[in-house]
Amino acid sequence: MPFVDKSKFFDPSTAPYYDPKTERRVAFITGGNSGIGWFTALHLYLHGYVxxxxxxxxxxxxxxxxxxxxxAQKRKTTNPFGQLNYVYIDLLDLSTVPKAVAQFAQQEKSLDVLINNAGLMGVPYEVTKDDYEIQYQVNFVSHFLLTLKLLPFLQTAVLQGVTPRIVNLSSIGHNFEFKHFKPEENKLNKFPNSAYTWVRYGIAKASQIQFAKELAIKYPEILSLSVHPGVILGTELYNYWKTVPYIGFIAKGIFAAADKTIGVSNEEGSLATLRAALDPNLTLKENGDYLVTGGTIESPSGIASNPKYAQETWDWNIEQLNKRGFNV
Structure with a gap:
């Protein structure tokens, strides 16, 4: 028997459907071309979202x-489909983030749902051209900047009577931040790299949870949530560890065992995100909460939950982005 109780998983069919011709709802998702992002985009499209x-x-x-x-054509539904549009963004290059927002602004004046989905996991130590550790930038900093640049569009949705939503894809891996590291320590590079790779991953994922909690305080009219989608072996996130000499053999065995016990499919992994994005039963009372596999609300680690650390993460990253000329 799996350890995950799938009977409690969110059912997307319980969420409202919208006709894009009469009640336009707009969503923006990073990394929607593969893995759980693909299924998230599918269900948004099925629900009538642009x-x-x-x-x-x-x-x-x-x-x-x-x-x-x-x-979508294969799924039995009489509801109207939405629309799907491509926007260029490279999370390894912060300069592309404002350009992506400018491209979006050519078509839309408001935004109902922002899903910061794309990410990297467990990759070797590398510093980006923007001078951040690669996991920290791709998982967190680029999405931090994207969210701040899209806030005016989310606030326009508020003026139109909608409670917009921001969903940050975090992970149970945020627990790898085993003690508090200051945000300026994101380039932590210690021996053995095979262990500290996961610590760096944990720092990035804990930052996403902290970001959602801080957004809930600073923008209480917007529902901001973070999610752990589940243990999903059918993504590209594990590819690096499957190919590492010696370790890769062990990793494959661990991943196979995890898949049989606590693993979920890509579509099942999208359900926590979909609940955060679509469930009308979630209200501003849940602002800042953390959802896990299937969409159940749980508590993240003490480090990720600490309001002092969340404020510290916010302040340092604002300062750093301003130093780089992004004016946030």
Missing amino acids: VYVAGRTESKVLKAIEEIKEE
């Missing part, structure tokens, strides 16, 4: 968009 799928490789995103449309 979905902007942001990614680095145009051919991959456009291919995914066509595949999502094909899959």
Whole structure:
């Protein structure tokens, strides 16, 4: 028997459907061309959302968009489909983030749902051209900047009587931040790298939870949530560890055992995100909460929950982005 109680998983069919011709709802998602992001984009499209799928490789995103449309036709529904649009963004290059927002602004004046979905996991130590550790930038900093730049569009939705939502894809891996590290320590590079890779991952994922909690305080009219989608072996996130000499053999065995016990599919992994994005039963009372596999609300680690640390993460990253000329 699996350890995950799938009977409690969120059912997307219980969420409202919208006709894009009469009641336009707009969503923006990073990394919607593969994995759980693909299924998240699919369900948003099935629910009538105008979905902007942001990614680095145009051919991959456009291919995914066509595949999502094909899959939607196979699903038995009489509800109108939404729309799917491509937006260029490279989370390894912060300069592309304002450009992506500018591209979005050419088409839309408001935004109902922002899903910071794309990410990296457990990759070797590397510093980006923007001078951040690679996992910290891709998982957190680029989404931090994207969210701040899209806030005016979310606030416009508030003026239109909608409670917009921001969803940060975190992970149970945020627990790898085994003690509090100051945000300026994101480039932590210690021996053995095979262990500290996961600590760096934990720092980035804990930061996403802290970000959601701080957004809930600073923008209480917007529902901001973080999610752990589940243990999903059918993504590209584990590829690096499967190929590492010697360790890769052990990793494959661990991943296989995890898949049989606590693993979920990509579509099941999207359900926590979909509940955060679509469930009308979630209200501003849940602002800042953390959802886990299937959409159940739980408590993250003490480090991720600490309001002092969340404020510290916010302040340092604002300072750093301003130093880099992004004016946030």
